[in-house]
Amino acid sequence: MMPITAAPMHCAGTKGMEKVLIEHCISLSMRAHHSSTSPFLLHTLSGSSHCSIFAFAGSWSVDDWIDGEHGAFGVSKIDSSLFPSLKNLVRDAPAAVNMAFLRSFQMLLKTSRLEVEISKAAAEKKRIVFTGHSSGGAIAVLATVWLLEKHLRTDYKNHTVPLCVTFGSPLIGDNLFCQALQREDWSCCFLHFVMTMDIIPQSPLAPLASLKEELQSILQFISPKSLCLSSNSFGISQLLSKFYYTVLRNALTISNHQSCLSMGCATSLLGTLSGFIKLSPYKPFGTFVFCCSNGRLVSVKNSDAILQMLFYCLREASGQEMADDPCRNFKEHLQYESKLKSCLEMQNVIHGDYLQTNDLFLSEMNMDEMPLVETLLDDLDMGKEAWLHLHAAGDWEMQRFRNQKRIDANYNKIQEALNVLDQYRATCELRGLCYYDAFKLQRDAEDFNANVKRLELAGLWDEIIEMLVRFELPDRFEGRTEWVKLGTRYCLLVEPLDIANYYRHSKNEDTGPYMVKGRPRRYRFTQRWNEHAQQMPKGSSLESCFWAMVEEISADMNNKKPFIEVKERVLELEKNVSVWLASRKLRNDVLLGGSTFVKWWMALPKHHKFNSCIAKLMNAVDKSG
Known part of the structure; x- marks a missing residue:
C-alpha cells in the first residue's frame, strides 16, 4: 500500500x-x-x-x-x-x-x-x-x-x-x-x-x-x-x-x-x-x-x-x-x-x-x-x-x-493467436489460395482451426471494448502505443475472416451490407484508435474492409445494377488497392488467379479495365494465371 x-x-x-x-x-x-x-x-x-x-x-x-x-x-x-x-x-x-x-x-x-x-x-x-x-x-x-x-x-x-x-x-x-x-x-x-x-x-x-x-x-x-x-x-x-x-x-x-x-x-x-x-x-x-x-x-x-x-x-x-x-x-x-x-x-x-x-x-x-x-x-x-x-x-x-493488469495478461495470448493466423495465411499462399477465399470455403482442418482462433480473439477484444465503454480501464489505456499497434494488427489480419464468414453465410441478404449493418464494434474502434494515434482523417483507413467493398460491388453487379451506378465505387476501390498493396496493408495473395477480387475485376467492362489505374498490375496477374 x-x-x-x-x-x-x-x-x-x-x-x-x-x-x-x-x-x-x-x-x-x-x-x-x-x-x-x-x-x-x-x-x-x-x-x-x-x-x-x-x-x-x-x-x-x-x-x-x-x-x-x-x-x-x-x-x-x-x-x-x-x-x-x-x-x-x-x-x-x-x-x-x-x-x-x-x-x-x-x-x-x-x-x-x-x-x-x-x-x-x-x-x-x-x-x-x-x-x-x-x-x-x-x-x-x-x-x-x-x-x-x-x-x-x-x-x-x-x-x-x-x-x-x-x-x-x-x-x-x-x-x-x-x-x-x-x-x-x-x-x-x-x-x-x-x-x-x-x-x-x-x-x-x-x-x-x-x-x-x-x-x-x-x-x-x-x-x-x-x-x-x-x-x-x-x-x-x-x-x-x-x-x-x-x-x-x-x-x-x-x-x-x-x-x-x-x-x-x-x-x-x-x-x-x-x-x-x-x-x-x-x-x-x-x-x-x-x-x-x-x-x-x-x-x-x-x-x-x-x-x-x-x-x-x-x-x-x-x-x-x-x-x-x-x-x-x-x-x-x-x-x-x-x-x-x-x-x-x-x-x-x-x-x-x-x-x-x-x-x-x-x-x-x-x-x-x-x-x-x-x-x-x-x-x-x-x-x-x-x-x-x-x-x-x-x-x-x-x-x-x-x-x-488482467487485460495486459492477455497481450501475449493475443499475439500468439495472431501469429497462428499469420502462419495460416502463409500456408494458404503456399497452397495457391487467397487467405480470404480459403477461409470462406472452409474445406480443410486449417480453416476450421483458424475460425476457432478468430472466435477466441473476438472474445478477448470484446471484453476490452466493454470495459472501455463502462470506463473500467484507466484513461491512459487508450494512449498506450503497444495496444494501438496490436489492435491495428488484429484489425488488418482478422477482419477479413469476419467478412468472409459474413458473406459465406449470406448474412447480407437478411441483415444488410457488412459495412452498414454487420461490422462489429471491435473493428470500428481499433480503426478509430489507429487513425487518432497516427493523426489520420476519420474513416481514412478502411483497408481491413477491402473484401466487404468487393463483395458489395459484386453483389450489386450480379443483381444487374448498371455499371454506371457503381462506377464511382469501383474507381475509389481501385485507387485504394493500388495504395494498400504498395504499403503492404494488402498482401499479394489478393492477386492470386482464383481470388474473389481477381474474378470480380476480370468481369468488369472491357472499356473500364483498359483505362484502370491497376490495369498493368491486373493484366500481369491474368498472364501469369
Whole structure:
C-alpha cells in the first residue's frame, strides 16, 4: 500500500514549478482583472524559468458564464476543429464543454494578439504558462489545450510542454474531456489551486441556467472591482445563502451518485434517478491543490476524489460560518493572492491520492503513517462520511488498474493467436489460395482451426471494448502505443475472416451490407484508435474492409445494377488497392488467379479495365494465371 505522504512543493504534481512562478501567476491573474485595455496580460519571467506567462481576465457578466441555449448546465460539444483530441474513441463521441467559456476563448483567438504572442514565445523557445483566476482560469485551460493540439501533437520534440495554473476556476468540461486529457498524457499540465471554502469552483455542479439572475448579482458581488464586499444587507445575504445551498444540494446528489457507481451499485434506482434529476456533467481534471485554513496544501490527482473533496471541504468547513456570515464563502474567492502566498511560504504539501482501504482504519496502519492521515483529516475538516466517499473513489481507481493488469495478461495470448493466423495465411499462399477465399470455403482442418482462433480473439477484444465503454480501464489505456499497434494488427489480419464468414453465410441478404449493418464494434474502434494515434482523417483507413467493398460491388453487379451506378465505387476501390498493396496493408495473395477480387475485376467492362489505374498490375496477374 502506498501511504499518504508529506512532500515539498516540487513533488506535489507541479512538475518542478518554482514557488516564485506560482506567486507571479496569482499576482498577474489578479492584475488581469483590473486591466481595461487587454483581455490578457503577458509577462516574461527571466532566469532559470525563462517563460512567458499569459494571464487571462475573468468576466463578471453572467452571459460569459452560462449559455442558457445549451441546457441547464450550458454544455455543448467541443469545437472539433480547435480541439480534435477531445473525444472518446470507443464511443466515437466528442467531449462537452461549457459553451460560454468556449465562445469567449474563440472570440479571444479571433480578436486579440493572443495567437501571435504565443507563436512568438514558442519560436523563442520559452516555456509558456497560462494562468487565470475565476473564469479567467477557464480561458487559461482552453488556451492550454489549444496549444497542446496545435503544436505538441504535430511537433512534440521542438516544443516545451505548456503549464496551466488556475486559481478558483470553475469546472468547465465533462467526463470525456477529463478522459481525453488523461489519454493524451496532458492532464499533468494543469494545476488548480482551490480554497476549501470557495464555492465558485464547484458552482457549475448546479443548473446555473435557472439561476442566472442570482448568479449575476453574485458575480457583481465578488468582482474585484466591487465596492459591496463589506455589504451585509438582508437582501444580498438571502441571495448568497440560496445560491450556496442550491450548489451544495446538487453537489451532494452528484457525490452520492458517483460513490454508488464507484462501489459498483449500478442498480435500476440509479437509472431512475438520472431520469428524474438532471445531473451536472462537469468533472475535474489535472492536479488540484486544496489550500487549508491552517496553511497546509493538499494535492490530489484522482478526479473522482477531487469531486468528493470539492463538496465535503465546502460543506464541513463552512456550515457554521455560512450561518454566521453568508458572505464568507464568496469573499474567499478573492483572497487567493494573500492566502496562497502564505501557504507557499510554508512549503508544506500532503498528497491525498493514495486513499486505500487501510487508510480508513488507523488501527491497521503503520505507526509512521497514522500522523499523516490524522493530519489530513484535521486539515480538511472532514468526517467519516467524507472519507468513505474518498475511499470509494480511491478504490475504484485501483480497481481500474487491476482490470488493466488482467487485460495486459492477455497481450501475449493475443499475439500468439495472431501469429497462428499469420502462419495460416502463409500456408494458404503456399497452397495457391487467397487467405480470404480459403477461409470462406472452409474445406480443410486449417480453416476450421483458424475460425476457432478468430472466435477466441473476438472474445478477448470484446471484453476490452466493454470495459472501455463502462470506463473500467484507466484513461491512459487508450494512449498506450503497444495496444494501438496490436489492435491495428488484429484489425488488418482478422477482419477479413469476419467478412468472409459474413458473406459465406449470406448474412447480407437478411441483415444488410457488412459495412452498414454487420461490422462489429471491435473493428470500428481499433480503426478509430489507429487513425487518432497516427493523426489520420476519420474513416481514412478502411483497408481491413477491402473484401466487404468487393463483395458489395459484386453483389450489386450480379443483381444487374448498371455499371454506371457503381462506377464511382469501383474507381475509389481501385485507387485504394493500388495504395494498400504498395504499403503492404494488402498482401499479394489478393492477386492470386482464383481470388474473389481477381474474378470480380476480370468481369468488369472491357472499356473500364483498359483505362484502370491497376490495369498493368491486373493484366500481369491474368498472364501469369
